[in-house]
Amino acid sequence: MQNPIQLPVVDLSPLLDYVPSATKSASRIAFELQNACMSHGAFYVTCSSFSRDSELKILDSTRRFFNLPESVKSNISIKSGGFTRGYIAMGVESGSHRVESKEALSYGYEWNPSDKPSNSLQGPNEWDNLDEILGPEWRKSLNEFYSQMVFLAKLLVKGLEIALHLELQSYCTGGETISLMRLFHYFPYSNEQNEVEAIGSSPHTDWGFLTLLLQPDNVKGLQIFYDNEWRDIASKPGHIVVNCGDYLSLITKGSFISPLHRVISDGANERYSMVFFYYPKYDAHIPVIDVRDPKIHNLSIFKDQKYDKDDKRNEQKQEMSSNIDGVCFGEYIARKWDQVYRG
Numbered sequence: 001m002q003n004p005i006q007l008p009v010v011d012l013s014p015l016l017d018y019v020p021s022a023t024k025s026a027s028r029i030a031f032e033l034q035n036a037c038m039s040h041g042a043f044y045v046t047c048s049s050f051s052r053d054s055e056l057k058i059l060d061s062t063r064r065f066f067n068l069p070e071s072v073k074s075n076i077s078i079k080s081g082g083f084t085r086g087y088i089a090m091g092v093e094s095g096s097h098r099v100e101s102k103e104a105l106s107y108g109y110e111w112n113p114s115d116k117p118s119n120s121l122q123g124p125n126e127w128d129n130l131d132e133i134l135g136p137e138w139r140k141s142l143n144e145f146y147s148q149m150v151f152l153a154k155l156l157v158k159g160l161e162i163a164l165h166l167e168l169q170s171y172c173t174g175g176e177t178i179s180l181m182r183l184f185h186y187f188p189y190s191n192e193q194n195e196v197e198a199i200g201s202s203p204h205t206d207w208g209f210l211t212l213l214l215q216p217d218n219v220k221g222l223q224i225f226y227d228n229e230w231r232d233i234a235s236k237p238g239h240i241v242v243n244c245g246d247y248l249s250l251i252t253k254g255s256f257i258s259p260l261h262r263v264i265s266d267g268a269n270e271r272y273s274m275v276f277f278y279y280p281k282y283d284a285h286i287p288v289i290d291v292r293d294p295k296i297h298n299l300s301i302f303k304d305q306k307y308d309k310d311d312k313r314n315e316q317k318q319e320m321s322s323n324i325d326g327v328c329f330g331e332y333i334a335r336k337w338d339q340v341y342r343g
């Protein structure tokens with residue numbers, strides 16, 4: 001392994017029965033969370049509400065989906081970059097000029113098809129006839145996992161509220177209806193003979209509020225850029241990796257770090273991960289801070305991720321950031337998806 005980083009570990013369990021007269025242990029957890037957000041922007045969490053069994057269950061469901069023939073998976077291919085639910089085949093998405101060596105299934109809140117969505121990021125998931133092929137329990141396990149991640153994200157927000165003496169719920173209420181779960185299957189690659197460079201996931205920061213990530217199969221790949229070098233984030237059974245997103249970094253004026261990270265291949269093994277992107281609510285206002293501020297300057301939310309290497313990048317970046325004023329998070333993110341969609 002490449003010098004795995006020692007990230008803080010926070011046990012969220014004391015927050016489960018938190019009452020406003022703040023128990024000592026809940027306040028201590030809140031303090032640990034705040035420190036972790038400020039020192040690395042990434043940390044591991046455990047919680048008595050989330051077991052190793054839950055992790056293995058979602059790994060099994062993930063593998064079963066990706067093992068299906070391409071013809072079945074492509075029946076539920078995502079239709080566009082904006083409303084991103086469905087299957088994403090190898091090569092269809094990239095956050096840079098590189099080819100990302102992965103396939104993915106993206107889904108979210110189980111929207112009732114008879115309810116009218118109130119914005120462009122809400123709507124039914126793409127399941128097609130997967131219930132028949134994989135059995136109804138399969139979809140149930142995905143939905144259960146989604147609810148578990150929403151629950152933990154809300155618990156984290158509660159912890160951060162205690163720490164910051166700040167009301168954060170108003171940014172998040174309803175965010176679970178536009179948040180996304182993405183199940184990933186990475187293919188090993190080697191760049192020796194590749195004309196276009198391959199990578200698992202291009203270096204980026206996450207756009208939302210918080211990201212919760214599982215890497216249950218113990219294959220290395222996820223790395224964080226820390227102290228000017230790429231460091232592995234080791235897989236730890238029963239632990240969830242959490243990182244702050246750009247939005248959380250913006251509302252804390254950059255004091256919470258939205259860490260740069262990427263996924264690479266060890267050249268031999270396939271890898272699975274389950275990544276929950278917890279977004280603020282659709283109409284959350286994007287705070288505009290000075291875009292030249294080095295603390296927020298490198299956030300992916302302000303970059304055009306199609307052009308991460310050439311000169312055009314700055315031009316594009318300018319264009320994106322000057323377009324923010326008055327634009328709400330959801331509207332902006334719907335546009336951002338078009339930058340990474342190559343279909």
Ligand SMILES: O=C(O)CCC(=O)C(=O)O
Nearest residue numbers: 184201206222263273275
């Ligand atoms: O799959 C992983 O471990 C991380 C993926 C990631 O960073 C992302 O999709 O934003």
Ligand SMILES: [Fe+2]
Nearest residue numbers: 204205206261
């Ligand atoms: Fe990410």
